[in-house]
Amino acid sequence: GAGVSQSPSNKVTEKGKDVELRCDPISGHTALYWYRQSLGQGLEFLIYFQGNSAPDKSGLPSDRFSAERTGGSVSTLTIQRTQQEDSAVYLCASSYDGPYEQYFGPGTRLTVT
Amino acid sequence: DAKTTQPPSMDCAEGRAANLPCNHSTISGNEYVYWYRQIHSQGPQYIIHGLKNNETNEMASLIITEDRKSSTLILPHATLRDTAVYYCIVRVRAGGTSYGKLTFGQGTILTVHP
Numbered sequence: 001g002a003g004v005s006q007s008p009s010n011k012v013t014e015k016g017k018d019v020e021l022r023c024d025p026i027s028g029h030t031a032l033y034w035y036r037q038s039l040g041q042g043l044e045f046l047i048y049f050q051g052n053s054a055p056d057k058s059g060l061p062s063d064r065f066s067a068e069r070t071g072g073s074v075s076t077l078t079i080q081r082t083q084q085e086d087s088a089v090y091l092c093a094s095s096y097d098g099p100y101e102q103y104f105g106p107g108t109r110l111t112v113t
Numbered sequence: 114d115a116k117t118t119q120p121p122s123m124d125c126a127e128g129r130a131a132n133l134p135c136n137h138s139t140i141s142g143n144e145y146v147y148w149y150r151q152i153h154s155q156g157p158q159y160i161i162h163g164l165k166n167n168e169t170n171e172m173a174s175l176i177i178t179e180d181r182k183s184s185t186l187i188l189p190h191a192t193l194r195d196t197a198v199y200y201c202i203v204r205v206r207a208g209g210t211s212y213g214k215l216t217f218g219q220g221t222i223l224t225v226h227p
Contacts, residue, residue: 004156033214043157043200043217056213091156099145099164099204099212104156 002026004105006092012111013082021077021108025094032075033095033102034067038088046090049075050097082112117201122222125195131188133221135201138182145204146177147215148186150197157200157217160186191225198222 005024013019025032034046045059049069060066064082069075079086089109093102118136125131137146147162161168161175163184168175174187188195200220204212 035215035217042219043151043215045214045216048214050213059214093156099162099206101147101159101162102215103159107156 004092004094004103006090006105006108008108009106010109010111012113015084015112016081018078018080019082019110021079021090021110023075023077023092023094023105025073025075025092026103027073028096029094029103030072030097031095031102032069033093034075034077035091035093036088037091037107038085041088043091046077079110082110084112086110087112117203117218119199119201119218119221121219122224125188125191125223125225127193127225127227128190131186131191131195131223131225133186133188133199133201133223134183135185136183137201137203140181140203141205143206145212146175146181146184147202147204148173148175149200149202149215149217150195151200151220152194152197160199162204191223193225193227196223196225 007022030051032049035043037043047067048056064080067077089107091107093104095102145162148160149157151157161173163175177184198220200217202215
């Protein structure tokens with residue numbers, strides 16, 4: 001079946017602009033996660049949605065970052081007033097509820113110039 | 114979160130078994146051990162996970178010690194395509210039936226050579 005998809009695959013933006021990154025999870029998965037990976041760095045958790053529960057936003061690095069999940073499916077990660085340090089690959093993953101494996105998308109490579 | 118310790122790098126000859134160790138001495142009773150790998154420029158790929166019993170699937174085997182303080186991922190016949198960063202992760206229960214985020218460390222860079 002279809003895996004996790006993300007768009008765009010690449011995004012180049014100017015410092016100070018807002019960007020939106022999209023994630024389409026695997027159908028039926030109730031949990032959705034956002035991570036990011038900066039050049040030469042490990043994978044860093046950003047935010048986690050689980051069903052109708054309040055999202056776990058503990059990984060968001062600043063209030064310029066926000067995310068929403070509409071209808072329990074598609075999610076959008078928004079970065080306002082982008083900075084050069086926001087340049088990274090942003091990865092989305094989804095899973096069933098419980099101790100099940102997370103399936104990752106291919107990521108969106110964001111470059112802030 | 115329970116912390117894991119992995120060697121930074123390992124080498125393996127093609128066709129031989131690759132045994133990747135992981136220490137997780139502070140693991141709690143309801144925390145699972147997961148293994149993921151990341152091949153260059155791709156998203157992480159799930160390999161296997163377990164709680165206390167040994168597990169095997171089409172990709173690998175996971176051996177967890179009886180005290181659960183360490184585990185070993187075994188790739189039985191490594192190929193060049195298995196060259197990747199391998200992450201051992203202990204996943205904390207978030208509440209109810211939810212297990213929440215994965216906390217990735219630095220992982221082990223496995224290089225499979227001809």
